[in-house]
Structure formats: structure tokens, C-alpha cells
Amino acid sequence: MSEVALQLSDLLKKSRQVAESNGQQWWAYAEPEQTSPCQYGEVVNEQVAWWPVFVQNPIDFSGLEHGLELELHPDIKAYYNVAFGGGLKLQHQRGPVELLMPWHQADTERLQQNIIGHVLMKRRLKQQVTIFFAVTDDEDLLLSVLNSTGEVYLERVGCEVKEKLAGSLTEFLQSLSLPA
Incomplete structure (x- = not known):
């Protein structure tokens, strides 16, 4: 298992442990067309409780990579x-972040389509290719990996990356803390 996978797995486990010990539940939009392996309990106002479920069948990015003629970091x-x-x-020292994850296996198709759209936009704007992995409270700011180096940047949508947050995704994940 890679350092990134180990660090993210650890964050997920610790976050869940704290939430459960505080009697909290995590909620997400419940897709009516397809349930997620993460969801449990009843849907309430289009929301459902969830806990992370570790991927059993790895996502195949080879079609995306072939189509874009780009190897993902x-x-x-x-x-x-x-x-x-x-x-x-x-929580990051710059503020709250939300790490993105696919909701279910079929959602990985949507994820890949969004990555393709993002890469094509970056190319059209003649900018360095980045791949997003998290969002912030500001809808115009993403957290992205610079594909050529693996460095993590705060990225304003449509703009070249400028603000480096970490030398690697592992380093960035290590800098995160649980919200108060």
C-alpha cells in the first residue's frame, strides 16, 4: 500500500472513531438511482448516513490516461x-477542506469525466496539468496535485497554480486535523 493510501486510510479510521465516540453521523446526498456501499439507515430529506468503505476493486484509470495521452501521478x-x-x-491551517471520494463504483465514471474536463480546461488555458482531490469553503478554490511533480497546490478554478501547500499528497494529508 502506498504512503498516500496509508495516510488517507488512517485519516478515515481516526475520523470515524472520533465521530462514533461523539455520537455523530456523517450525512451525504442519497442518489435515488443507485445506493452506495457507504450508506446505512433510512434516507431522510434526500440525505443518508454514511461511513467510508474501502475499495475492493481498484479504479482503472488506463482509459482516461490513454485518451488524454497523460499518465496520472x-x-x-x-x-x-x-x-x-x-x-x-x-481542517487545514488555511481553513476547512473536504476530501473528495467516489460514492460508489459507478461514480468513478463521473469522477473520471470530471478529471478529463479539468485536464482539457487546463490544456486549453495553456496551464500546467493538475488533478483535484479536495474542495474548500470557497467554491472557486480546489486542492489539486500538480501532475508533473506530485506537489499539492491551492488552485483557483481557471487560473495557473501559485500557492504550494505541500511537497506531496502524503505530506498534505499529514498536515490535516479533525475539525473541532
Whole structure:
């Protein structure tokens, strides 16, 4: 297992442990067309409780890579192959972040389509290729891996990356803490 996968797995386990010990549940939008292996209990107001479920069948990114003529950074492939989930809310020194995860196996198709769209936008704008993995409270700011180096940047949508947050995805994940 890669360092990224180990670090993300550890964050997921610790976060769940704390939530359960505090009697908290995590909630996400319940897709009516397809249930997630993460969800449990009844759907309430289109929301369902969830816990992360570790991926058993790895996501195959080869079609995306072939179509884009681009090899995804190994950290991104490792990251998205850890768990299904509804998005893990954590804290970074810059503010709250939500780590993105596919909701179920079929959702990996949507994830790959979004990555393709993002890469094509970056190319059209003649910018360095980044791959997103988290969002912030500001809808215009993403957390992305610079595909050529593996460094983590705060990225304003449509703009070249400028603000480096970590030298690697593992380093970035290590800098996160559970929300208070």
C-alpha cells in the first residue's frame, strides 16, 4: 500500500472513531438511482448516513490516461483507490477542506469525466496539468496535485497554480486535523 493510501486510510479510521465516540453521523446526498456501499439507515430529506468503505476493486484509470495521452501521478491513482465515501471534512491551517471520494463504483465514471474536463480546461488555458482531490469553503478554490511533480497546490478554478501547500499528497494529508 502506498504512503498516500496509508495516510488517507488512517485519516478515515481516526475520523470515524472520533465521530462514533461523539455520537455523530456523517450525512451525504442519497442518489435515488443507485445506493452506495457507504450508506446505512433510512434516507431522510434526500440525505443518508454514511461511513467510508474501502475499495475492493481498484479504479482503472488506463482509459482516461490513454485518451488524454497523460499518465496520472501515482499519488492521485492511489488516493482515489482508497475508499468510497461522501466527502471527508477536515481542517487545514488555511481553513476547512473536504476530501473528495467516489460514492460508489459507478461514480468513478463521473469522477473520471470530471478529471478529463479539468485536464482539457487546463490544456486549453495553456496551464500546467493538475488533478483535484479536495474542495474548500470557497467554491472557486480546489486542492489539486500538480501532475508533473506530485506537489499539492491551492488552485483557483481557471487560473495557473501559485500557492504550494505541500511537497506531496502524503505530506498534505499529514498536515490535516479533525475539525473541532
